Amino acid sequence: MKETMEETMEEDILALLKENVIQGRRTKDDEGVDGDMVGTPAVLELTQLMVESDIAPEIIIKQGLTAGMQVVGDKFATKEYFIPDMLASAEAVGAAMDILKPILEAADIETKGRFVIATAKGDIHDIGKNIVAILLKGAGYEVKDLGIDVSPEKIVKVVREYKPDFLGISALLTTTMVAMGKTIEALKENGLRDKVKVLVGGAAVSEEYAQEIEADAYCVDGFHAIKVLEDFQKVKT
Amino acid sequence: MAREGILVHSPYERMTEEQIKQIHHASVQILNDPGMISFNCEAAEIFSANGAEVTSITSADNPCWLVRIPEKLILQAINSAPKIVKLGARNRDNSLFLNGEEPRVFFVSGSETNIWLDVDFPTYVKKSDPGTEILVPEFHKRRGTVLDLCQAAHLCEHLESLDAFIRSVNIQDKDIIEDNKDVNKFFASLNNTTKHVMAGLTSLEQLDNVVNMAKLIVGGGEEELKENPIISFITCLVKSPLQFVDDTSQTLMEICRRGLPVVVSSAPQAGSTAPMTEDGIMAQINAEVLAGITLSQLVNEGTPVLYGSVPVRARLDTLNDSYGAPETSQYNIDCVQMARFYKLPCYATAGVCDTKIPGQQTSIERLFSDILVTLSGPQYLHCAYGLLDCNSTFCLLQAVLDDAHFQMIKFFLRPPRISEDEVAESLKQIRAVVATPQKLYIRYIRPLMRSGKLSMPYPFEGDGETDNVFALAHERMKQLLAQPVEHIDPATTKKIFEEIPGILSRLNVYEERRKQ
Ligand code: B12
Numbered sequence: 001m002k003e004t005m006e007e008t009m010e011e012d013i014l015a016l017l018k019e020n021v022i023q024g025r026r027t028k029d030d031e032g033v034d035g036d037m038v039g040t041p042a043v044l045e046l047t048q049l050m051v052e053s054d055i056a057p058e059i060i061i062k063q064g065l066t067a068g069m070q071v072v073g074d075k076f077a078t079k080e081y082f083i084p085d086m087l088a089s090a091e092a093v094g095a096a097m098d099i100l101k102p103i104l105e106a107a108d109i110e111t112k113g114r115f116v117i118a119t120a121k122g123d124i125h126d127i128g129k130n131i132v133a134i135l136l137k138g139a140g141y142e143v144k145d146l147g148i149d150v151s152p153e154k155i156v157k158v159v160r161e162y163k164p165d166f167l168g169i170s171a172l173l174t175t176t177m178v179a180m181g182k183t184i185e186a187l188k189e190n191g192l193r194d195k196v197k198v199l200v201g202g203a204a205v206s207e208e209y210a211q212e213i214e215a216d217a218y219c220v221d222g223f224h225a226i227k228v229l230e231d232f233q234k235v236k237t
Numbered sequence: 238m239a240r241e242g243i244l245v246h247s248p249y250e251r252m253t254e255e256q257i258k259q260i261h262h263a264s265v266q267i268l269n270d271p272g273m274i275s276f277n278c279e280a281a282e283i284f285s286a287n288g289a290e291v292t293s294i295t296s297a298d299n300p301c302w303l304v305r306i307p308e309k310l311i312l313q314a315i316n317s318a319p320k321i322v323k324l325g326a327r328n329r330d331n332s333l334f335l336n337g338e339e340p341r342v343f344f345v346s347g348s349e350t351n352i353w354l355d356v357d358f359p360t361y362v363k364k365s366d367p368g369t370e371i372l373v374p375e376f377h378k379r380r381g382t383v384l385d386l387c388q389a390a391h392l393c394e395h396l397e398s399l400d401a402f403i404r405s406v407n408i409q410d411k412d413i414i415e416d417n418k419d420v421n422k423f424f425a426s427l428n429n430t431t432k433h434v435m436a437g438l439t440s441l442e443q444l445d446n447v448v449n450m451a452k453l454i455v456g457g458g459e460e461e462l463k464e465n466p467i468i469s470f471i472t473c474l475v476k477s478p479l480q481f482v483d484d485t486s487q488t489l490m491e492i493c494r495r496g497l498p499v500v501v502s503s504a505p506q507a508g509s510t511a512p513m514t515e516d517g518i519m520a521q522i523n524a525e526v527l528a529g530i531t532l533s534q535l536v537n538e539g540t541p542v543l544y545g546s547v548p549v550r551a552r553l554d555t556l557n558d559s560y561g562a563p564e565t566s567q568y569n570i571d572c573v574q575m576a577r578f579y580k581l582p583c584y585a586t587a588g589v590c591d592t593k594i595p596g597q598q599t600s601i602e603r604l605f606s607d608i609l610v611t612l613s614g615p616q617y618l619h620c621a622y623g624l625l626d627c628n629s630t631f632c633l634l635q636a637v638l639d640d641a642h643f644q645m646i647k648f649f650l651r652p653p654r655i656s657e658d659e660v661a662e663s664l665k666q667i668r669a670v671v672a673t674p675q676k677l678y679i680r681y682i683r684p685l686m687r688s689g690k691l692s693m694p695y696p697f698e699g700d701g702e703t704d705n706v707f708a709l710a711h712e713r714m715k716q717l718l719a720q721p722v723e724h725i726d727p728a729t730t731k732k733i734f735e736e737i738p739g740i741l742s743r744l745n746v747y748e749e750r751r752k753q
Contacts, residue, residue: 082554083553083554084508122484124476124482127506127510128556131556174407174409175415175439203629221555
């Protein structure tokens with residue numbers, strides 16, 4: 001009897017968590033799309049509660065966070081949701097992942113992977129890069145953002161020391177796009193090219209250019225990046 | 238002689254005087270708190286030396302300073318910036334006088350698009366009736382080249398409504414690199430139009446080469462170029478919100494030191510890099526432009542600047558700029574009013590559309606902002622001739638279509654011809670016609686018909702029920718490109734190629750002709 005009660009409670013909280021992801025509510029102070037939800041527990045509080053109740057992080061991620069993001073993605077595809085909605089949900093999931101990360105690590109459960117992202121040398125555009133970073137974090141990747149105007153040398157250093165699985169570079173200018181190719185060259189010279197998958201994006205870049213510099217993928221936007229990364233995972237497993 | 242543009246007699250205004258003052262005060266407060274973050278050391282030092290409160294907020298590998306600009310400095314700059322800015326031209330008749338106190342609009346092309354859109358007209362056959370054939374435009378994208386830029390300048394030379402040329406194509410040839418990009422884009426533009434040429438600078442090292450080229454063309458030194466500044470620059474020195482970018486700020490300062498006209502621009506996007514509310518984005522962009530103008534005047538008091546505004550609203554599905562949104566026009570008109578409040582000539586933006594190819598949505602979005610922003614009376618209107626896809630694509634055919642729109646807008650803005658004489662004349666006419674059996678005014682049209690006082694039919698109107706706009710505009714485009722342009726003379730060209738490094742030999746029209 002007790003067990004089933006706990007189970008229903010667990011199910012209820014998971015459903016609530018999913019709903020809050022859909023509402024894009026990070027903390028209890030957020031109002032959500034439907035308006036008046038201020039004060040009720042949101043993704044952060046619910047995740048905390050579930051961790052305290054010893055609910056397994058995989059379940060929280062799968063049935064709560066990912067399930068919620070799936071709905072958000074569908075709503076975006078049908079134009080019911082827009083980018084600000086996506087970002088709110090992704091940020092909420094990102095906050096939950098911050099809570100879950102130490103537990104996953106302690107239990108030796110792998111995250112989806114480490115993703116280093118940067119805007120190319122000489123370029124200061126970062127709106128797109130920031131969106132991609134938030135979305136990827138929301139999709140369960142560990143994201144390290146190196147900022148704007150990042151030199152190939154610095155990227156090489158970070159790849160060597162932090163050992164990311166993926167590297168994303170953004171360039172909006174045709175003059176700074178060249179730095180992407182230089183970065184890939186530098187990775188090769190330092191024997192690091194096969195250690196990391198390189199994704200490139202930004203208004204200046206094209207599929208052809210990505211092939212020319214031998215990047216692993218060109219992404220039109222953040223959602224495309226999530227899909228590309230999933231395909232990489234499939235190949236891996 | 239100079240170009241006339243079109244004077245807007247009673248400019249359209251959105252904000253009341255009270256609201257303008259509220260925005261001004263909000264901007265002054267913003268520049269004090271939070272102030273501007275400067276990633277440029279010299280700019281921070283200049284502000285500090287002139288009494289601004291500057292503190293280092295440098296993080297690990299990112300040197301930057303918080304600059305709190307006192308109101309006094311801002312007001313001084315507004316005062317010392319010239320109220321009339323002259324933009325010269327290779328053909329002096331194409332010079333422009335931008336007067337901050339007079340809502341006289343000049344129409345200008347613009348932006349640096351990566352994509353060039355070619356068009357052709359394959360024939361389509363109707364399936365159910367193979368005898369019926371139509372021409373359907375097909376658009377093909379490719380990356381822009383320096384010869385495309387020559388063509389763009391060439392066409393713009395012949396577009397009647399277009400008053401000045403901002404380079405509209407990003408030149409991406411294999412042999413164009415950072416070190417020769419500026420000289421080539423300026424030469425390609427200057428050599429193919431006799432109108433004023435404005436562009437952004439890719440590399441500060443190239444500034445003097447570009448300036449020296451301009452001096453050779455005006456046939457003189459610094460003074461001659463200042464007297465006839467055939468070139469000017471646009472710098473996007475601010476990254477919203479409220480940050481001075483390191484390299485573009487340096488570029489601005491160097492241009493100001495040379496006393497050449499420059500647009501001090503900021504391009505916040507409501508929703509992402511500025512508040513989504515009208516008062517919010519206005520307070521912020523106005524603060525950003527004033528901060529830039531203050532810097533320009535501290536570097537060189539009295540140097541000519543334009544109040545440069547490129548405010549846009551964010552698209553909600555991609556967070557790209559949405560120029561088609563009505564809010565974008567609202568913000569632009571507000572900026573025109575702010576510039577007029579300061580009596581500074583204004584660079585405003587209109588006509589950019591969200592659509593990727595010419596078509597109905599394109600025309601609707603473009604005309605909407607073209608008309609509205611023009612009515613507010615900006616002096617220098619970047620109205621995006623030929624641009625599509627939020628500034629990413631340039632299409633010659635679209636530029637020809639746009640020219641027709643602007644001719645209509647210019648016509649519309651002619652002042653009403655109502656005077657005692659005219660009214661007396663009309664009374665005579667009315668009495669005369671009423672006295673005739675047919676009671677028709679038709680015979681009075683004839684003297685007007687060829688006087689230029691009547692607007693002409695839309696130039697790309699098809700026959701009967703066909704819509705042939707694109708095909709007809711394409712014909713017009715070919716005609717215009719077949720008209721010659723007056724290139725820079727052979728002797729000067731020779732000098733330029735000898736003295737200015739990096740210009741591609743294929744741009745030398747005389748050598749190319751000799752080879753053929
Ligand atoms: C906003 C903007 C600015 C802002 C930047 C603010 C900021 N915080 O980033 C400001 C005003 C500061 C600016 C400055 C300049 N800009 Co600007 N800018 C733009 C603009 C209008 C929109 C860019 C944007 O943010 N889009 C919205 C975001 C969401 O889209 P996005 O960046 O493309 O990112 C999406 C995808 O591409 C993808 N993606 C992007 N990166 C990555 C990376 C990875 C790994 C992945 C997976 C995916 C991915 O996912 C993102 C999300 O969906 C573009 C126009 C355009 N068509 O792109 C011009 C544009 C890029 N700028 C241009 C220019 C010329 C400049 C300046 C040089 C202007 C000047 N003369 O001073 C300076 C550059 C200074 C420098 N050194 O970088 C030109 C570039 C042309 C060229 N030469 O290649 C453009 C194309 C405009 C134009 N046609 O003239 N700019």
